[in-house]
Amino acid sequence: MQTDYFKSLIEQDSRVADIILAEAQRQSDGIELIPSENYVSPAVLGAMGSILTNKYSEGYPGKRYYGGQEFIDQVENLTIERAKKLFNAEHVNVQPYSGSPANAAIYMALLEYKDTVMGLKLDQGGHITHGLPISFSGKFFNFVQYLVDPVTHRLDMDQVRKIALETKPKMIVAGYSAYPRDIDWKAFKSIADEVGAITFADISHIAGLIAGGQLENPINYGFDVVMTTTHKTLRGPRSAMIMCKQKHQKAIDRAVFPGLQGGPHDHTTAAKAVAFEEALKPEFKVYSAQIIKNAKTLADELTKRGWKLITGGTDNHLMVADLSVVGIKGAEAQVALDEAGITLNKNTIPYDPRGPMDPSGIRFGTPAITTRGMKEGEMVKIAEYMDEVIKNHNKPEVLGSVKEKVKALCKGFPVPGIKV
Ligand code: DSN
Numbered sequence: 001m002q003t004d005y006f007k008s009l010i011e012q013d014s015r016v017a018d019i020i021l022a023e024a025q026r027q028s029d030g031i032e033l034i035p036s037e038n039y040v041s042p043a044v045l046g047a048m049g050s051i052l053t054n055k056y057s058e059g060y061p062g063k064r065y066y067g068g069q070e071f072i073d074q075v076e077n078l079t080i081e082r083a084k085k086l087f088n089a090e091h092v093n094v095q096p097y098s099g100s101p102a103n104a105a106i107y108m109a110l111l112e113y114k115d116t117v118m119g120l121k122l123d124q125g126g127h128i129t130h131g132l133p134i135s136f137s138g139k140f141f142n143f144v145q146y147l148v149d150p151v152t153h154r155l156d157m158d159q160v161r162k163i164a165l166e167t168k169p170k171m172i173v174a175g176y177s178a179y180p181r182d183i184d185w186k187a188f189k190s191i192a193d194e195v196g197a198i199t200f201a202d203i204s205h206i207a208g209l210i211a212g213g214q215l216e217n218p219i220n221y222g223f224d225v226v227m228t229t230t231h232k233t234l235r236g237p238r239s240a241m242i243m244c245k246q247k248h249q250k251a252i253d254r255a256v257f258p259g260l261q262g263g264p265h266d267h268t269t270a271a272k273a274v275a276f277e278e279a280l281k282p283e284f285k286v287y288s289a290q291i292i293k294n295a296k297t298l299a300d301e302l303t304k305r306g307w308k309l310i311t312g313g314t315d316n317h318l319m320v321a322d323l324s325v326v327g328i329k330g331a332e333a334q335v336a337l338d339e340a341g342i343t344l345n346k347n348t349i350p351y352d353p354r355g356p357m358d359p360s361g362i363r364f365g366t367p368a369i370t371t372r373g374m375k376e377g378e379m380v381k382i383a384e385y386m387d388e389v390i391k392n393h394n395k396p397e398v399l400g401s402v403k404e405k406v407k408a409l410c411k412g413f414p415v416p417g418i419k420v
Pocket of ligand 1: 036099127177
């Protein structure tokens with residue numbers, strides 16, 4: 001916000017500048033619990049807001065279609081090198097614009113139209129691109145959806161194996177958007193090997209926890225292809241990358257460009273390089289360990305207050321709460337919490353009798369508040385505030401008083417990159 005670029009924006013276009021400043025104030029004053037959001041460092045912002053956005057660079061380092069690539073090649077190679085080191089990857093494509101296009105590229109590279117693929121159903125924690133019938137994934141491929149156990153709400157690897165043996169998928173997708181427990185990569189790989197399927201891990205949510213050494217890395221279990229978005233727990237710019245075994249390099253690269261995308265966003269590539277270097281530092285391990293400690297504390301504190309968390313808690317950065325037990329719907333809860341300065345999202349719970357626009361639950365997590373420096377003590381307060389809001393969701397005076405407490409708490413924990 002303090003850069004010359006931003007000063008120019010204020011001078012030239014105050015309407016846009018004012019909106020950005022208002023959003024900065026909102027980010028500063030509120031508790032951000034959307035588990036896929038985070039705050040990037042000023043250095044990442046610097047790269048994102050740089051003149052690299054001026055360049056076109058279709059192709060790959062050393063093999064571009066336009067001239068003037070000597071610096072762009074350097075930045076892309078550096079990003080690849082850092083990503084390889086961070087995740088122990090054989091090959092990395094850092095050009096995908098974001099998670100959905102990256103997943104589209106993976107399917108395009110490794111599958112044929114209407115091939116059978118296994119993915120976790122959306123309302124159970126999967127992602128739109130893991131086979132939702134109205135997404136390209138469900139339209140162009142024959143997705144068979146596996147489910148979590150109806151009682152424990154945990155993945156049931158016997159059921160995954162049974163479906164795999166019955167349907168003989170060409171690919172099995174593991175890695176989720178709303179699953180609070182560890183994933184058994186080894187079991188997935190062994191089931192896939194048994195039926196001759198390609199293994200694909202979508203680690204978008206947990207990449208920062210893997211990079212920080214807190215969760216297991218599917219690459220170390222021999223997964224063929226691993227995609228991650230680079231924001232979320234990994235705390236880089238809004239983007240994605242694909243990591244794969246050397247044998248898939250050609251297919252993956254050709255699917256990203258020219259298969260699906262045009263010129264890569266070089267300013268974003270540079271910002272990924274900056275974020276990966278941050279993630280290679282020892283401090284990142286501390287941050288990622290704290291995300292999990294915070295999530296476990298928040299889960300315990302809410303459980304003590306009578307909340308029902310799906311699977312009873314968390315092993316990672318996120319939780320899903322079933323609010324039907326307290327008689328409030330997910331959408332109402334999201335609105336009430338928003339009014340109290342706490343942001344999260346309404347979410348389906350496994351086997352939800354309600355629809356995705358008005359589901360029975362909420363999803364929340366700790367990456368962003370951990371980046372602000374909040375620890376276990378603050379989690380106790382946040383649980384208290386959330387509980388107060390949910391139990392008084394139709395009392396504006398309570399929501400107003402929690403908002404004041406939230407603001408006071410946030411004052412002690414500045415957001416990186418924001419000086420309001
Ligand atoms: N929208 C992301 C999330 O919130 O999990 C997934 O794409």
